Amino acid sequence: MDTTLSTPTTGPRLSHTEITNMASTYSHEWRAVCDKFNNAQDLSELESRKDPENDPFRSKYKARELLREIYCSLKNFDVGENESVNDEADQRPTEQPVDGGMEEGFGRGHCGDSPAGSRAAKLGAVEYYLGVNHVETEELSAGEEHLMNCMTLLEKCSISPENVSLFIQVRNQLGILWAGRDEIEKAQGFLETAEAMYIRYMKEDGQPPMDLTEFFVAEEKALPQQERTKRFEMAYTHTLYYLAQVYKNLEQYEKAGGYCHSTLQRQLEFNQFIPLEWAINAATLSQYYITKTLYMEGRHCLSAASVIAGLAGEVPSEAAAQESEAEAEKRDQLRQKRAEIARCWIKYCLNLLQDAKKLLEDNIGELDMDRQAELRATRLKEEEEKERGRKSAVLFGSSDTFDSICGLEEKVSCVFPVDFEEARAIFLVGQTYVNQAKEYFEMDGHVTDHIEILQDHSALFKALAFFEEDLERRCKMHKRRVDMMEPICKDLNAQYYLLVCRQLQFELAETYYEMMDLKLAVANKQDDLDAHTVKKFNHLCSSSTKFYQMFLDSVRSPEGKWPEKLEDEVLRPALVAKFRVARLHSRLISSSKTVQMENLNRALECYNFVVQYCKDNPEAKSAIETELELSEEMVSLLPLKINRIQANLASSN
């Protein structure tokens, strides 16, 4: 079987006969056809936008008529002239309406750029436009028929620069059509064929192919090579774009991700993008990579996003924004999108730190030296692999932007940090982006967004604290978290921001708890539990209790009643809060026996509550198994302790 592609020169070659014929008989009719085609395009693309709401397809119907006329004219042109050639081809059995695939395009039938091939392509083009016309006017079956006719016509030809674009684009359209009918696999078939054809054509020929619109233009109006390349590449970018959607629908997410990435890369390469839109897409893709812990790819996407967002222009000044609505709009858009990208960066840094922590922590959440050594060793090994991977990765950028993108990438690591120095470097980058994001997402007007950013900032500190060896400094980091969140928590209207308030209260309670533990650990190390430290400790303890209590109060009804049954989303947090309050009460330090007893009694009350609630609502047990177990133990043990203290008190009186 002949597997070579034909290799013509620049455009469709015409035979001597044809040229002569066109010069004399056809030139007038041909011009008419070309004009008609132009009109049809105008109607379809431009006029249709002005169609009224109650007759929205008016222009497209008109375009359709013109296309039909063109089809008839074309059929009539070569009647008699090439009849014999046609008969040969027509003797092939009628094809099934299934994509015969690429092999059909290679070998049998006419050479792509022969007169018969040319004719077939022209007819095919008209069928294509008719098909698209019907699809756009919601007549899918008719659309399908025309598109299939187009395919059938092309099957008779070998692939050439004249028809390869049509080959690909008709399959793009059929892909869309079948996907619309929920036949994703069928769509996949057409699109994958188009993809394969592109790859093969570029490998075996590679000449800038003719664009679809050029079938009906005079030769002198042919598009320059650069424009042809651009349009052809755009058609293939669409193929990849549709495949990304198909794979997503088939739940082949990794593949879909790759195709999204390729689509983005091609948009950049061929300068077919709107900067802000592209940047946001790339930033979102980075978030997907983060979920897969592919930090190198994630960093690349984010760096590109930042650089390309920068290409969107200067932010209009506040003064300019006051003057003009358009400028105000532009200012807001630019600032917002850039702030959103900053937030994606924050998540990058945060997740990198948190994922490293997961790898390095032991079973009580402290940094494990052995694991640290292990991770260090693995990293050395992986670095070589990564360099190799890097070279084959799909990289973003054009010659101007490559450097800027690399520059940004160099500012932050993409490997798991193993010690404090490395963690701190990542933390600082995250913090910079926090400040950037907060500039746009100010509190009043963007309450939820602003607080989310603060929560991320707090999480950054928390993650960094894990790496800090010095306990005092660690405590200071938690203090930063408290200083950030406490004022907001107090200031926020709990009625309107209920969920956010609860999150903040819980986090503050946990942070104070952490600080309390650290204070004690520091004192114990120095063997120095003086009155001052005790006071500090108790204060932290009470603060933690206060916030857990606030959270618990938020669960009550407006009249202050505790609900009979806790809702699903507050069940575990509420019971955990009770459990922790119990613990906190019992940890308060006091020299007075009376006070000690009081505290332990309060603790007992809380442990009891947990136990009782689970007795009354057995389905809650699974939500706090461990805590319940411990509560039950404490409920049986605490009374003994309390009695002992009571006895002590009595005897000393």
Next chain:
Amino acid sequence: MVGDRDQRSPGIMPRAFNAVFDILQEYATKFDFKVSVYMLELYNDRLQDLFVSGAEAQSRRVEIKRNRKGLVFAQGAETKEASSAGELFAMFQQACANRHNAATKMNVESSRSHLIIGIMVESRNLTNGSVSFGKLSLVDLAGSERAAKTGAKDDQLKEANSINKSLSALGDVISALSSDLPHIPYRNSKLTQIMQDSLGGNAKTLMVVNVSPSDCNLDETLTSLIYATRVKTITNIAQRNLESKEISQLKEVIMKLKSGQPVEDEEV
């Protein structure tokens, strides 16, 4: 939500006006009321004040914001006071008229126009002087009134027929790659913003989503439901299980208590 043009079958909005004043009437002896309202139109992700007509409306920038205290303000839009259902209704009709004008000037591409009405009630208790605020938000998510394109469904491919059309759905694909993306930079359309910060998390918030039973409105129905879902911010409060350190410490204490070992007071 609006009802028919001639108001022979009034929708929820005009009925709500009557209902509000009926209730105020009931409590007229106990409370002093002040009712104010703003009426906005949202299309092409831009808010427009419907109390102002045509060109002037287009030039003013309106934002709905809620501050940390919970106070909602329609920045840049007029808020009018009303002392009866009739007055409210007259304002409503004026707003609709302005809406219609805006609609005919619209670009054919932007056929989605939403109506947002905020009725704020300030009531002062005549007995003890305390003041409270209430707000009723009525948002009419309009479907496309065109008989034409139904638009692409979620499992249809978002097409880009004209070779120059932007691949606008690429963002949808990317954000669907994983259900737990750390941050999704797009979904802050004005509508989501309005819903998010205007509704808050209190249990008395009720969102009623009206959808059409017709299958040719499937797209709009899906959009409405998706917006409604996004408004519900479900996030974890207690994110992880209890810190293991704490649990193991407590287990130690329990062990000591059980074995009768002396336990330091501050260890319990």
